[in-house]
Amino acid sequence: MSSSLKQTAQLTIDLLKQYNVSDYEISLGSSSGVSTSVRLGEVETLQYHLDKSFDINVYMGQKKGHASSVDLSKESLNKTIESACLIAKYTQDDPFNGLAPKDIMAFDVPDLDLYHPWDLDAQHSIDLAKECEAIALEQDEIDNSEGSEVSSFEGEGLYANSNGLIATQSSTRHSLHCSLIAKRGDDKQTAYEYTTALDANDLSSPKLVGMKAAELAQQKLGAQSLPSQKCPIIFTPRLSGGLFSQLLGALGGSRQYK
Numbered sequence: 539m540s541s542s543l544k545q546t547a548q549l550t551i552d553l554l555k556q557y558n559v560s561d562y563e564i565s566l567g568s569s570s571g572v573s574t575s576v577r578l579g580e581v582e583t584l585q586y587h588l589d590k591s592f593d594i595n596v597y598m599g600q601k602k603g604h605a606s607s608v609d610l611s612k613e614s615l616n617k618t619i620e621s622a623c624l625i626a627k628y629t630q631d632d633p634f635n636g637l638a639p640k641d642i643m644a645f646d647v648p649d650l651d652l653y654h655p656w657d658l659d660a661q662h663s664i665d666l667a668k669e670c671e672a673i674a675l676e677q678d679e680i681d682n683s684e685g686s687e688v689s690s691f692e693g694e695g696l697y698a699n700s701n702g703l704i705a706t707q708s709s710t711r712h713s714l715h716c717s718l719i720a721k722r723g724d725d726k727q728t729a730y731e732y733t734t735a736l737d738a739n740d741l742s743s744p745k746l747v748g749m750k751a752a753e754l755a756q757q758k759l760g761a762q763s764l765p766s767q768k769c770p771i772i773f774t775p776r777l778s779g780g781l782f783s784q785l786l787g788a789l790g791g792s793r794q795y796k
Contacts, residue, residue, distance in 0.1 A: 542568070543566045543568060543696040544704070546696075547564055547696055547698045547704060549612060549615060550564050550592075550594070550619070551564070551698070553615060553619055557596070557623050559623065560597050560598060560700075561597040561637050561699070562597065562699060563595040563637070563697070564592075564698040564699070565594070565695065565696070566591070566695065567589070567591040567694070568589070568590050568693060568694050568695075569587070569588075569589045569691060569692065569693030570587060570589075570691070570692060571586075571692065572584075572586050572587070572663060572689065573585050573587070573663075574664050574667055575685050575686070576664065576667040576668050576686055577671070577685040577686075578671075578682075578683055581664055584664070589608070590608055590610055591606065592606060592608070592614075592615065594606070594622050595622070596622045597626065597635060597636055598623070598626045598627065600631040600632055600636065601629050601631055601635065602629065603622040603623055603625030603627070605618045605622035637699055637700070643701060644703075647707070650707070652709035652736055653692070653708040653709055653736075654710050654736050654737035654738070654739075655692050656690045656710065656738040658688075658738070663688040663689075663690070664688075666688045666714065666744050667714075668686070669748075670688075670716045670744035671685070671686035671716060672748070674686075674716050674749065674751050674752045675718075677753075677756070679720045679721060679722055680718050680752050680756075681719050681720060681721035681726065682719040683716075683719070684718065685716075686716040686717075686748075687716075688713070688715075689711075690710070690713075691710065693708070693709060694706055710736055711734065711735075711736065712734065712736075713732060713733065713734040713735075713741075714732065714741055714744060714747050715730065715731075716730060716732070716747050716748050716751040717729070717751065718730070718751050718752055718755045719755065720755035720756050720758065721759075727758035727761070728758075729758055731747050731748075731750040732747065733746075733747055
């Protein structure tokens with residue numbers, strides 16, 4: 539468990555003692571990473587990322603207030619708590635507000651093996667992005683590039699509540715992306731390919747990503763519009779996944795509640 543996030547959580551819990559709240563929930567997050575993009579063999583961006591976040595829900599009976607901040611100083615934490623309490627004070631009771639029963643909370647949080655850091659320095663990320671793009675541009679009918687990007691992020695989240703639950707989870711996310719423009723006569727089409735993984739060892743190679751991006755762009759050349767009709771449709775895995783994502787979002791608990 540990150541000592542920094544745990545200390546911030548304990549500080550927040552201590553500050554909450556001076557407020558008249560019946561229950562609370564605390565969420566803390568910290569993330570860092572690097573992302574590099576190149577286009578036509580030249581570096582376009584090299585960015586380092588460092589983000590922190592603090593969210594709190596306070597309950598006054600069946601009244602709920604929420605506030606958030608990206609400043610984890612003691613003064614900011616206290617002001618954020620104060621804002622959440624002020625919101626709760628002037629909201630209406632909701633019989634569905636409150637924490638879940640303590641006996642069904644997951645106090646024993648398993649390690650899901652989500653944390654696989656990648657020692658990726660700036661030069662290595664640039665080399666990977668350039669390699670991916672260069673291979674893609676060598677393929678037939680590829681006219682231009684919209685760029686290639688490599689990124690690596692790691693983060694940790696902490697959740698705590700007034701039932702005594704406090705848990706953290708660390709995770710990583712690494713990716714390689716390439717976007718191209720294919721041309722045949724006057725017809726131009728764009729396409730992209732990417733690979734993403736928790737462990738950098740599971741990423742597809744730059745060569746594979748570049749060649750797949752080129753293949754997808756080539757396949758779109760010569761596409762034609764169809765008249766309106768009823769007919770069987772086969773969706774690509776990427777497109778079908780997006781449809782299911784929209785469906786699951788619509789069926790989610792928060793959507794149903796609204």
